[in-house]
Amino acid sequence: MEHLTSVVARAKTRDLDAWSLLVHATQAMAYAVALRVLQDPDQAQDAAQEAYLRAFRNLAELEEPAAFISWLRRIVITVAETLRKASRTTLLRLDDISVVPVLDEAETRWSEAQRRLLSGALLTLTASERRLCDRRYHGRWSTARLAGDAGIDEAVMRKRLQRIRDKLRKEMEMAEQRDVGPEDPGADLSAEIVELLARPKLTDLPDNPVGRILESIRGFYSNFAEVELPEILDLTEIAKAMGCDLPYLTLPDLYRIDDHRALRSDLTLPLLMRVHFEGQPLRVWAAGKAYRNDQPDATHLEAFHQAEILWLEEHESSDQWSVAGRVLQSIEALLPGKAVKIVPLNYSLCSYAREIEVEHDGKWTEVAAWGVYTDRIVRYLGGDPARHTAVGVAYGLERLAMLRFEIDDIRTIDVISLA
Structure with a gap:
């Protein structure tokens, strides 16, 4: 030079x-x-x-x-x-x-x-x-x-x-x-x-519909600490750490880098892998992009945004009903007046799981899910299943933004400003 x-x-x-x-x-x-x-x-x-x-x-x-x-x-x-x-x-x-x-x-x-x-x-x-x-x-x-x-x-x-x-x-x-x-x-x-x-992390843009939705959700979890999560996962490490079969790690819509690595398809596993119970109530949240190898269209993206909530406490401080109430309150605040239904959900990491669907123009759209983690996951996090309950909640931020702000095509959501 x-x-x-x-x-x-x-x-x-x-x-x-x-x-x-x-x-x-x-x-x-x-x-x-x-x-x-x-x-x-x-x-x-x-x-x-x-x-x-x-x-x-x-x-x-x-x-x-x-x-x-x-x-x-x-x-x-x-x-x-x-x-x-x-x-x-x-x-x-x-x-x-x-x-x-x-x-x-x-x-x-x-x-x-x-x-x-x-x-x-x-x-x-x-x-x-x-x-x-x-x-x-x-x-x-x-x-x-x-x-x-x-x-x-x-x-x-x-x-x-x-x-x-x-x-x-x-x-x-x-x-x-x-x-x-x-x-x-x-x-x-x-x-x-x-x-x-x-691609931009829309959860860092409060003027974007996705960022605006996250700001509203955070108000319901104000005493939870934010956690930064890796976007690339070691699948072998996850399967070994969890000590159980995780069938969806081999799904064809995963964005695989090689035989052992892939982009995260949700925030649940990265969050479980990142935190550990240290005797005090564990209350954390994370937000960011997840990736699915899917054909983009008006309602699907390859890179989309989620918010994930996790808390582990004594049985009497956290149960599925108090969780359900908080989740339903947040959905009502985001989508006031919308018809909502709760649907049973089978999820390999949870002993009890439900998803929330919202009706819009005659169609039902899944916007959130929550579940009580199995005893195996409680032990993995450092808790005692005899004393502690671990609960997780996942929000689909683009889907909530589409319904809240009446966005017809999800592919345009990253260029919309609400300022």
């Missing part, structure tokens, strides 16, 4: 030999970026050539020679996007909805391949950095609002966002320079798995 920086400095003085060296060093990257936008080798070659012409004419405006690659990459994207728009008819499709952030005003659209590269880069962020990205670029939060939420000065927040953008760009540029294809995000995860994991 030091050598390239010195070459850039010489090229800024209109040294053509230095410029030739720059083109030679970066042409593979420039062509790869253009190809991922245009998906056509001839057009990509034209776009790269035009980008170099623009870069040469405007090189004197580049203040930091070390930023040459990032600067050139943005020029290539701009040229390629202009060429792509000029050669196609613009149609509005659900697939056009962006699920990853646009990093600046010059990058207003992403090709499928670029989205996959950015998805891979997003997985390198910390949980707090991902939350900021989701709120800034997907939730459209202003820097002032982000700063107020974090309790810091707005200038500090702007610098924090810039560091995140730089981190993402660096990851993408490294992949481009390695000539990593869109089908190979550079990890042991498939491109499809990477993009699913990179």
Whole structure:
């Protein structure tokens, strides 16, 4: 990079030999970026050539020679996007909805391949950095609002966002320079798995219908502690730890990574694996995405959101009836006046389980379920079945949001704002 920086400095003085060296060093990257936008080798070659012409004419405006690659990459994207728009008819499709952030005003659209590269880069962020990205670029939060939420000065927040953008760009540029294809995000995860994991966590967006539903539910469990859960599960470890057969771990709709790992299909198992009873009442909750290898349509998603509640207490402090009352109160608050029915549910981890269905336009939709865990699970959590009861509740957040806010197509829910 030091050598390239010195070459850039010489090229800024209109040294053509230095410029030739720059083109030679970066042409593979420039062509790869253009190809991922245009998906056509001839057009990509034209776009790269035009980008170099623009870069040469405007090189004197580049203040930091070390930023040459990032600067050139943005020029290539701009040229390629202009060429792509000029050669196609613009149609509005659900697939056009962006699920990853646009990093600046010059990058207003992403090709499928670029989205996959950015998805891979997003997985390198910390949980707090991902939350900021989701709120800034997907939730459209202003820097002032982000700063107020974090309790810091707005200038500090702007610098924090810039560091995140730089981190993402660096990851993408490294992949481009390695000539990593869109089908190979550079990890042991498939491109499809990477993009699913990179989709925004709507429970962190209070202006989104899913985030709004979670806020309401949390009011009924205000004395419960939040727990962060892994999104990738070791199936062998789970089966061994639980000490029982878990048939749904082998279901065909699991998103499998390999023979032993899969994306979580619900939050129940990850939560049970994460917490342990230490003598005091165990009251915890978690929320986030779950994944099912299902065909998306107006009522189904591959990546959807759940809220999971777990508490373990003395028998007299927690039973199925008090649980049922709390769950029904929360559903009534979310969907006032809706007809509700309680349906028996067979669930391998529970000795007693029920689901709640809500009637809407003549159809019944499952929106929540609760159950009393078996003695085996109570012992696994560290409790004594003779003294303690463990209860779990699961809420389907997208389904509740669809009914509460009269959303016809669940595939649009991530772009809806209630602010």
